[in-house]
Amino acid sequence: MTIQNNTVFITGGGSGIGLALAQALIQAGNTVIICGRSAQKLEEAKQQNPALQTIVCDVANPHEVDELMRNHAALLESVNVLVNNAGVMNVYEIANTDATLERMESEVSTNLLAPIRLTKHFLPILQSKKEAAIINVTSGVAYLPMAAAPIYSATKAALHSLSLSLRHQLRDTTVRVFEVLPPLVDTAMPGALKGEGKSMKKVSPESVASEIVRGLQKNIEEMRIGDNALLYWANRFVPSIAAAQLNKM
Numbered sequence: 138m139t140i141q142n143n144t145v146f147i148t149g150g151g152s153g154i155g156l157a158l159a160q161a162l163i164q165a166g167n168t169v170i171i172c173g174r175s176a177q178k179l180e181e182a183k184q185q186n187p188a189l190q191t192i193v194c195d196v197a198n199p200h201e202v203d204e205l206m207r208n209h210a211a212l213l214e215s216v217n218v219l220v221n222n223a224g225v226m227n228v229y230e231i232a233n234t235d236a237t238l239e240r241m242e243s244e245v246s247t248n249l250l251a252p253i254r255l256t257k258h259f260l261p262i263l264q265s266k267k268e269a270a271i272i273n274v275t276s277g278v279a280y281l282p283m284a285a286a287p288i289y290s291a292t293k294a295a296l297h298s299l300s301l302s303l304r305h306q307l308r309d310t311t312v313r314v315f316e317v318l319p320p321l322v323d324t325a326m327p328g329a330l331k332g333e334g335k336s337m338k339k340v341s342p343e344s345v346a347s348e349i350v351r352g353l354q355k356n357i358e359e360m361r362i363g364d365n366a367l368l369y370w371a372n373r374f375v376p377s378i379a380a381a382q383l384n385k386m
């Protein structure tokens with residue numbers, strides 16, 4: 138797709154992969170709006186990139202998403218690219234007391250229900266545009282679970298499935314559906330990992346952002362970045378080896 142003159146809305150754009158993508162897209166000549174829960178994080182992002190537009194919104198909260206759409210209707214009407222990037226990952230044993238239902242449900246709300254809600258809200262806006270896209274950020278754990286992060290893995294598998302269905306349903310419209318599967322990235326998120334995951338090599342969020350921009354230019358619908366290309370094939374042909382490798386983390 139054309140990689141300039143778009144208006145892009147990125148959830149969780151105040152840090153990590155979302156912020157790196159926002160920066161790359163601004164540099165490429167797009168208008169970028171980011172949202173997140175922390176006003177301070179968004180303010181810091183704006184200080185670094187004055188062209189960024191920021192909105193405080195907890196996408197896991199359906200009332201806040203309704204308010205977002207209502208209070209910023211004029212601005213959001215111009216959006217032609219939605220990036221469902223915000224995510225949370227908890228590492229726990231489901232049988233243990235730290236795996237409370239509240240924590241588990243909050244992962245489902247952020248990682249799965251929020252993209253569903255935002256897709257539903259934004260679709261009429263996107264469908265009115267000559268060229269539009271939904272970009273869902275999942276993970277290699279969408280292909281096979283990392284047992285240490287059971288709910289996170291389940292939500293990413295579900296978002297992968299949803300991306301496939303949505304792509305099929307929207308095939309005759311102007312809306313393209315992309316999925317981005319980053320490898321282990323040097324952001325706050327892998328901080329939750331224990332064991333080998335802590336010391337494993339991580340790529341920079343900036344390198345992931347440039348892979349996404351390249352993928353969009355080439356219309357790569359499922360962007361398996363870094364080691365995830367290998368993980369995809371390993372899971373098809375030697376699933377037990379792939380699972381053992383992933384579960385070292």
Ligand SMILES: NC(=O)c1ccc[n+]([C@@H]2O[C@H](COP(=O)([O-])OP(=O)(O)OC[C@H]3O[C@@H](n4cnc5c(N)ncnc54)[C@H](OP(=O)(O)O)[C@@H]3O)[C@@H](O)[C@H]2O)c1
Binds near residue numbers: 173
């Ligand atoms: N890092 C990795 O190794 C890795 C690998 C594969 C996939 N991914 C995926 O990449 C995406 C970005 O993760 P990241 O690594 O960049 O992590 P990150 O630095 O922790 O960024 C996550 C962002 O999401 C925002 N966020 C979380 N919950 C939110 C909510 N309810 N509403 C609005 N914003 C929310 C956070 O901001 P606030 O706290 O201010 O809300 C934060 O800016 C996630 O979907 C993640 O699953 C990451």
